[in-house]
Amino acid sequence: GEVCSPTLVSFMCCKFQRIDVSKQMSLPMDIRLPPEILKKLQMQSPEPCKPLSRMSRRASLSDIGFGKLETYVKLGKLGEGTYATVFKGRSKLTENLVALKEIRLEHEEGAPCTAIREVSLLKNLKHANIVTLHDIIHTDRCLTLVFEYLDSDLKQYLDNCRNIMSMSNVKVFMFQLLRGLAGELKLADFGLARAKSVPTKTYSNEVVTLWYRPPDVLLGSTEYSTPIDMWGVGCILYEMATGRPLFPGSTVKEELHLIFRLMGTPTEETCPGITANEEFRSYLFPQYRAQALINHVPRLDTEGIDLLTTLLLYDTRKRISAEASLRHAYFLSLGEDIHSIPDTASVFSLKDIQLQKDPGHRSSFDCFFPNSGRGKNRRQSVF
Amino acid sequence: LLSKKYSSCSTIFIDDSTVSQPNLKSTIKCVTLAIYYHIKNRDSDRSLDIFDEKKHPLSRDLVPDDYFRTDPEHKLIYRFVRTLFSAAQLTAECAIVTLVYLERLLTYAEIDICPCNWKRIVLGAILLASKVWDDQAVWNVDYCQILKDITVEDMNEMERHFLELLQFNINVPASVYAKYYFD
Numbered sequence: 001g002e003v004c005s006p007t008l009v010s011f012m013c014c015k016f017q018r019i020d021v022s023k024q025m026s027l028p029m030d031i032r033l034p035p036e037i038l039k040k041l042q043m044q045s046p047e048p049c050k051p052l053s054r055m056s057r058r059a060s061l062s063d064i065g066f067g068k069l070e071t072y073v074k075l076g077k078l079g080e081g082t083y084a085t086v087f088k089g090r091s092k093l094t095e096n097l098v099a100l101k102e103i104r105l106e107h108e109e110g111a112p113c114t115a116i117r118e119v120s121l122l123k124n125l126k127h128a129n130i131v132t133l134h135d136i137i138h139t140d141r142c143l144t145l146v147f148e149y150l151d152s153d154l155k156q157y158l159d160n161c162r163n164i165m166s167m168s169n170v171k172v173f174m175f176q177l178l179r180g181l182a183g184e185l186k187l188a189d190f191g192l193a194r195a196k197s198v199p200t201k202t203y204s205n206e207v208v209t210l211w212y213r214p215p216d217v218l219l220g221s222t223e224y225s226t227p228i229d230m231w232g233v234g235c236i237l238y239e240m241a242t243g244r245p246l247f248p249g250s251t252v253k254e255e256l257h258l259i260f261r262l263m264g265t266p267t268e269e270t271c272p273g274i275t276a277n278e279e280f281r282s283y284l285f286p287q288y289r290a291q292a293l294i295n296h297v298p299r300l301d302t303e304g305i306d307l308l309t310t311l312l313l314y315d316t317r318k319r320i321s322a323e324a325s326l327r328h329a330y331f332l333s334l335g336e337d338i339h340s341i342p343d344t345a346s347v348f349s350l351k352d353i354q355l356q357k358d359p360g361h362r363s364s365f366d367c368f369f370p371n372s373g374r375g376k377n378r379r380q381s382v383f
Numbered sequence: 384l385l386s387k388k389y390s391s392c393s394t395i396f397i398d399d400s401t402v403s404q405p406n407l408k409s410t411i412k413c414v415t416l417a418i419y420y421h422i423k424n425r426d427s428d429r430s431l432d433i434f435d436e437k438k439h440p441l442s443r444d445l446v447p448d449d450y451f452r453t454d455p456e457h458k459l460i461y462r463f464v465r466t467l468f469s470a471a472q473l474t475a476e477c478a479i480v481t482l483v484y485l486e487r488l489l490t491y492a493e494i495d496i497c498p499c500n501w502k503r504i505v506l507g508a509i510l511l512a513s514k515v516w517d518d519q520a521v522w523n524v525d526y527c528q529i530l531k532d533i534t535v536e537d538m539n540e541m542e543r544h545f546l547e548l549l550q551f552n553i554n555v556p557a558s559v560y561a562k563y564y565f566d
Contacts, residue, residue, distance in 0.1 A: 055493050110523035110539045113514045119551040138543050
């Protein structure tokens, strides 16, 4: 059951926002109810404040169209794997774009445990920086998860600004990523931490890239722990600041080689226990000395370099945590208020937090933010 | 109610498979006793078709005339659960989660566990608990080997209803687990 490890929750579901989202409600605010339902709801509610029981609430959600396949129009395939197929779609209720993840159900297996755990996890996560699960449709042949549609990832974003992001935007995106991860740490309380191995496949069964993996995992550690994610965060900070991936290895050996060449070959001092690691010893890497990161990320300020350094520590006990990094000096310039916004609110609910135009940004604003002109309350994201 | 017999030594429970046998047995005893009292102390007979044995029999054999009217003895519940647990090689941990899911179902679905539905509700809870909590996941079809007369279609449909009624909330926080474990 490795598919629903928290690592995936963090990296696949963390999202960045460019446009403010108002407080989340259980029903989308821009929902368009069919007139017959509206009529029914009005007729049925002589006491509008009376709380609905679980069953009747569910029945009325179903009347509206939740949990029904016909509520969503499939627009095109986004990706396919052996476990699931993801389609772009549109909700007839809100006219919003959605991502429909269809999980095929094996007759003999029933609902896959990974899918059940995934739904349970995602239903419990309500955070502005974690992708929202809107609806679930469960039929005898397939389980369809309806997610909000995110139309751009980090790579596309960087392509769009020709790999030159404004450093102030890098900071805002980093903060959002760490917020998503810090929120995710609460998962530990859920008692759902059954799948604790490091995933090697994505939800759609693609092999996970090696680029964001820490050396301890590359050297055979399979235990999932939160510092694993923090290494990847460091890689992403570098990638946003420089426009290119930090350690783009294509094999485990090459990946480790790239890491050691920049960060220095690990020693008992920088990485306790490493000299006893058989796998590490078998590679016989040369003794590289650590290089100064500032020479590689000149656009990052001193605090940023310090954060990057603590994210890329070999010793997992010394690697900075998501919570601690939110309090890092690098983010001081975002102000104190950013620490008191509720989980479900976007960082852009603060008027001081705004994105700058990226220096390398392609020709016009509109081709970059295609929907911004319409003033719709639609979310967009990088991840 | 149940705690008297129960000493909790988690090291024995987890590490030693020979010692864990009696522990599994006593856990199943406690869990089935809790189910027994749920049936005995119910206020009404609210049920759902999917769990009704009259509509979805678990066996082709005829049931006694008073089967759907009489509360099952603790022994009967215990034997039913023990058969499933030993055939599917489930753990004591799984038995506790079974009880959590069963009680959650009764609350969420607003139904009562009664003579006509207890077997299917217990089966559904075990099926879900074993799938979500045991590392070697049991497939729905495996239960058709244990209970010869049921079909995998029936198991799939029951699982679907169960999950929907639980609203996919299969979470068992450590605190809840501990509470059930010690109670």
